Amino acid sequence: MSALLPLTVTGAEARRRGKTLVGPVDLTMDGPGTTVVIGPNGSGKTTLLSLLHGTARLSRGTITWNCPLEQARAAQAFVFQRPVMLRRNVRDNIAYPLQLRGTRRPEARAQADQWAERIGLGDMLDRSAGALSGGEQQKLALARALILKPELLFLDEPCAALDGRSMREIETILANAKAEGTKLVLATHDMGQARRMADDVLFLLHGRVHEARPAPEFFAGPDTAEARAFLKGDIVE
Amino acid sequence: MLDVWNGLAAAFWLVVRLDPDLIEITLRSLQVTLTALVIASLIALPLAALLAVRRFRWRRAVIAVLNALMGLPPVVVGLVVYILLSRSGPFGVFGLLFTPTAMIIAQVIIIVPLIASIAHQSLRELWTDYHDLLISLNVTQRQKMQTLLWDARRALLTAALAGFGRAIGEVGAIMIVGGNIDHVTRVLTTAIALETGRGDFALALGLGFVLIALAVTVNLVIHGLGRTEREGRW
Numbered sequence: 331m332s333a334l335l336p337l338t339v340t341g342a343e344a345r346r347r348g349k350t351l352v353g354p355v356d357l358t359m360d361g362p363g364t365t366v367v368i369g370p371n372g373s374g375k376t377t378l379l380s381l382l383h384g385t386a387r388l389s390r391g392t393i394t395w396n397c398p399l400e401q402a403r404a405a406q407a408f409v410f411q412r413p414v415m416l417r418r419n420v421r422d423n424i425a426y427p428l429q430l431r432g433t434r435r436p437e438a439r440a441q442a443d444q445w446a447e448r449i450g451l452g453d454m455l456d457r458s459a460g461a462l463s464g465g466e467q468q469k470l471a472l473a474r475a476l477i478l479k480p481e482l483l484f485l486d487e488p489c490a491a492l493d494g495r496s497m498r499e500i501e502t503i504l505a506n507a508k509a510e511g512t513k514l515v516l517a518t519h520d521m522g523q524a525r526r527m528a529d530d531v532l533f534l535l536h537g538r539v540h541e542a543r544p545a546p547e548f549f550a551g552p553d554t555a556e557a558r559a560f561l562k563g564d565i566v567e
Numbered sequence: 568m569l570d571v572w573n574g575l576a577a578a579f580w581l582v583v584r585l586d587p588d589l590i591e592i593t594l595r596s597l598q599v600t601l602t603a604l605v606i607a608s609l610i611a612l613p614l615a616a617l618l619a620v621r622r623f624r625w626r627r628a629v630i631a632v633l634n635a636l637m638g639l640p641p642v643v644v645g646l647v648v649y650i651l652l653s654r655s656g657p658f659g660v661f662g663l664l665f666t667p668t669a670m671i672i673a674q675v676i677i678i679v680p681l682i683a684s685i686a687h688q689s690l691r692e693l694w695t696d697y698h699d700l701l702i703s704l705n706v707t708q709r710q711k712m713q714t715l716l717w718d719a720r721r722a723l724l725t726a727a728l729a730g731f732g733r734a735i736g737e738v739g740a741i742m743i744v745g746g747n748i749d750h751v752t753r754v755l756t757t758a759i760a761l762e763t764g765r766g767d768f769a770l771a772l773g774l775g776f777v778l779i780a781l782a783v784t785v786n787l788v789i790h791g792l793g794r795t796e797r798e799g800r801w
Contacts, residue, residue, distance in 0.1 A: 385702050414700035417718040
């Protein structure tokens with residue numbers, strides 16, 4: 331069904347002030363399911379996601395989608411580690427992307443109400459988004475990303491600051507999105523979450539893809555010593 | 568001290584009697600300043616938003632100049648506008664000198680930098696908050712500006728009120744370009760200057776208190792309409 335994938339990345343590099351943050355990275359991404367990106371702090375997870383999403387500048391190499399770039403950008407959404415809350419109420423926050431694309435306000439709000447219901451914020455529609463708890467804000471951000479029915483959703487450690495219950499609620503929402511055909515690319519620190527969510531694993535180290543394999547194989551026994559150490563919980567540098 | 572009491576008494580009687588002259592110049596003050604405020608806001612707010620979201624070569628210079636122009640001396644603005652509008656000036660054919668329109672032009676010039684600078688400050692902060700999300704959502708330049716202006720509207724109200732405060736209390740520029748002509752361009756501040764010069768301190772003070780009351784009332788009304796400072800709102 332996807333017009334967006336496969337995604338082909340060749341020799342992609344992100345440099346800032348002469349320092350290479352990510353790359354060179356070569357990879358292809360295809361098919362449904364969830365790709366989980368893991369790796370130590372500073373290994374370039376966030377930068378890689380931004381590169382793919384098109385919000386970080388590509389210093390070298392190419393990133394090619396199966397459709398024109400503009401179409402590709404429109405079919406993606408991004409959820410940040412720290413959710414960005416518009417200074418509006420919950421309903422208008424969720425409706426915002428629809429309104430950007432020209433949906434009329436009453437229609438956008440009606441859809442936002444449905445989404446708020448689905449993610450369990452149905453009784454907080456008129457609360458200002460800034461007053462929500464961390465978990466509620468992240469759920470709002472998810473609904474705001476999913477309301478455009480993206481083919482591909484990037485998630486940058488969406489549960490980093492959340493407790494177990496919020497994490498479970500968010501994983502449920504993500505599982506539903508996946509069931510409806512959205513491809514997920516999830517960066518995470520939480521190995522439990524990685525095991526629960528992953529269909530494929532990208533293990534990043536020093537800005538490069540160190541190991542890329544289907545999840546069952548990876549978790550059964552990584553090829554590389556660094557990945558094995560990382561899985562065991564050792565400190566990898 | 569006696570002068571102050573006499574001034575209060577004079578102000579009281581002016582208001583109670585609904586003095587027709589007082590009403591006329593008060594309404595003219597309001598008309599000139601509110602018109603100038605609306606025009607200045609229409610220029611300054613989009614400018615502030617543009618400076619917040621757009622990176623261009625002279626951006627820093629423009630911001631620095633705007634900040635510097637906040638302290639623009641009204642007398643100088645008045646002088647320049649006077650020269651431009653006078654018979655021999657480039658806009659002399661319009662015959663605008665010594666009309667309320669000339670006063671509005673002068674006030675717009677005075678408060679645009681003030682409103683734009685204050686507005687830019689708050690829009691810039693909001694932009695750092697919103698940046699990642701709006702870039703990710705692929706918004707156009709115009710949508711960025713619209714979103715920022717709408718979501719910062721309460722902070723922008725403060726910027727506009729600062730502009731209103733500067734304009735309603737301003738005398739130097741409107742005295743020069745308006746001429747303080749009775750029933751044509753006389754407003755509260757120029758009337759105060761006139762009465763002080765004539766030695767009628769009670770009347771001058773009375774007008775002064777009316778002016779202060781007017782400024783406070785307009786601020787309260789605008790705050791009331793904007794529903795600022797209410798719980799659970801930005």
